[in-house]
Amino acid sequence: MSRLLSVSRAARLVGITRGALQKRIRQGDLQSFEGDISLDELAKLFPDTQLEDTSMLEKMEQFIESALQRARYKKLSDLTLPTPETLVARVRSLSREIISLQHTATLYQDAFERLSKQIQTIPLDSPEVTQTALNALQHRLLIKPAAHIHSDSEENLFTTDTLLRLMMAQVHIQPSGEEFYIEGDTSILESALSAGLPINYGCSNGNCGKCKAKLISGEIHQTRPHDYILTNEEKSNQVFLGCCHTAKTDIIIETEIAGQSSDIPQQSITAQVKKLESINEHMQRLKLRTPRTQRLRFLAGQSARITLPDGAEASFSIASCPCDDMNIEFHIPTDITANFHQQLQKIRNADKVELKGPDGDFVLDYHDSRPLIMIALDDQFAAIKSLIEHAVSLELAEYIQLYWLTATPADHYMDNVCRSWADAFEQFHYHVLTYDTQRSESVTVAINEIMQRHPADESALYYIDATPDKRASIMAALKAAGIEDERLHLNQQ
Numbered sequence: 001m002s003r004l005l006s007v008s009r010a011a012r013l014v015g016i017t018r019g020a021l022q023k024r025i026r027q028g029d030l031q032s033f034e035g036d037i038s039l040d041e042l043a044k045l046f047p048d049t050q051l052e053d054t055s056m057l058e059k060m061e062q063f064i065e066s067a068l069q070r071a072r073y074k075k076l077s078d079l080t081l082p083t084p085e086t087l088v089a090r091v092r093s094l095s096r097e098i099i100s101l102q103h104t105a106t107l108y109q110d111a112f113e114r115l116s117k118q119i120q121t122i123p124l125d126s127p128e129v130t131q132t133a134l135n136a137l138q139h140r141l142l143i144k145p146a147a148h149i150h151s152d153s154e155e156n157l158f159t160t161d162t163l164l165r166l167m168m169a170q171v172h173i174q175p176s177g178e179e180f181y182i183e184g185d186t187s188i189l190e191s192a193l194s195a196g197l198p199i200n201y202g203c204s205n206g207n208c209g210k211c212k213a214k215l216i217s218g219e220i221h222q223t224r225p226h227d228y229i230l231t232n233e234e235k236s237n238q239v240f241l242g243c244c245h246t247a248k249t250d251i252i253i254e255t256e257i258a259g260q261s262s263d264i265p266q267q268s269i270t271a272q273v274k275k276l277e278s279i280n281e282h283m284q285r286l287k288l289r290t291p292r293t294q295r296l297r298f299l300a301g302q303s304a305r306i307t308l309p310d311g312a313e314a315s316f317s318i319a320s321c322p323c324d325d326m327n328i329e330f331h332i333p334t335d336i337t338a339n340f341h342q343q344l345q346k347i348r349n350a351d352k353v354e355l356k357g358p359d360g361d362f363v364l365d366y367h368d369s370r371p372l373i374m375i376a377l378d379d380q381f382a383a384i385k386s387l388i389e390h391a392v393s394l395e396l397a398e399y400i401q402l403y404w405l406t407a408t409p410a411d412h413y414m415d416n417v418c419r420s421w422a423d424a425f426e427q428f429h430y431h432v433l434t435y436d437t438q439r440s441e442s443v444t445v446a447i448n449e450i451m452q453r454h455p456a457d458e459s460a461l462y463y464i465d466a467t468p469d470k471r472a473s474i475m476a477a478l479k480a481a482g483i484e485d486e487r488l489h490l491n492q493q
């Protein structure tokens, strides 16, 4: 009897995204049983996956590290070790699963043998053809349990999966169905945020109670002794704080996740300047760091208002991923208001700035795994960058096409980042296009060219970020090409 795996665990095992594996299921290449995939079916579809062959994982790791400055897909040898106590709990949990599988296999074998004996009682004077069929059936029944010899690839996947289960616990969230992994003794909250899931939280240190969740199954371990915010009734009902607990075994929890921008409250926080640098003569990058206990909750694609120490204020799209919410990045054009620009040039590392937000609903639906076509016009790239990083972090889309349309090639101010994504991530495709500023219809012509390249993408979602003067013509061209409103997302910020 083959082990059953969730789609996200199976995708991780063979080193592809969840969206890409879901596509294989939709195409009928792989069967899923009530949302799970059998290990032997997976091994048949990916026969070349080897325990030592981590090239796919390394490829993903390279992408994530280069693009997002952090690693989610690691070689087994690089994973943080769980504590001995956690390791013992996971070994026990796996042992229970193996004993249960052995028990089920024994029951099947008994049933096969009983059925086989009954077949032997059938009179031998049955018509020859029936007898032949019965003999063949009896033979199959007798050899079935022993004949399920695992292929090399299935054994490799089984071994890798077992090692991963020992090193990392899987968390399944109800009712949303999202899943993520916990490495070492990282808290459940930290791990969910790193996976890009906008789970509810506030202080991150056990004081506010906003990260409450209910344990449905599995074992958790308290890593911080702060749970006085919980009532005795909540504790006896298996309610716990995500920021103060890690998972000992695979767990199922019940908690709320922000599904839309209106689920995220307005916040006002003080952040520290980490770095201000020039990207090119038209654009600067401001990197901020928030305190661990007071981070900005936001969804990819949203914006925030910055107030500088001398009082100048302006709103900008957030250019970083919510999966790394202590490090926030903004792209600030040098032609911003003169007052803001001048005050910005005076700030130094470790200066304090105020952040208010988030704003806007140019966000992903992270239950939607349809392909994504992103169109950035001129210097409107920050929100698109955040969306791409979040989609990758969530392993969301089947694939992502980025079209960056500018007046000159030099205006692709993060061309190197986009190229490194395209090199490292086979589901990401990057295209640069230029338009003629002297011809008003030139942007429409470029959009039509994009549409001609994707005639088959009838389900793709479009995310467009453009300056206000070009939005109407872009939307008109996309609608004229037959893209319904439901698939069009325009950044209005």
Ligand code: FES
Residues within 6 Å of the ligand: 201, 202, 203, 204, 205, 206, 207, 208, 209, 210, 211, 212, 241, 242, 243, 244
């Ligand atoms: S986030 Fe405040 S108690 Fe966990």
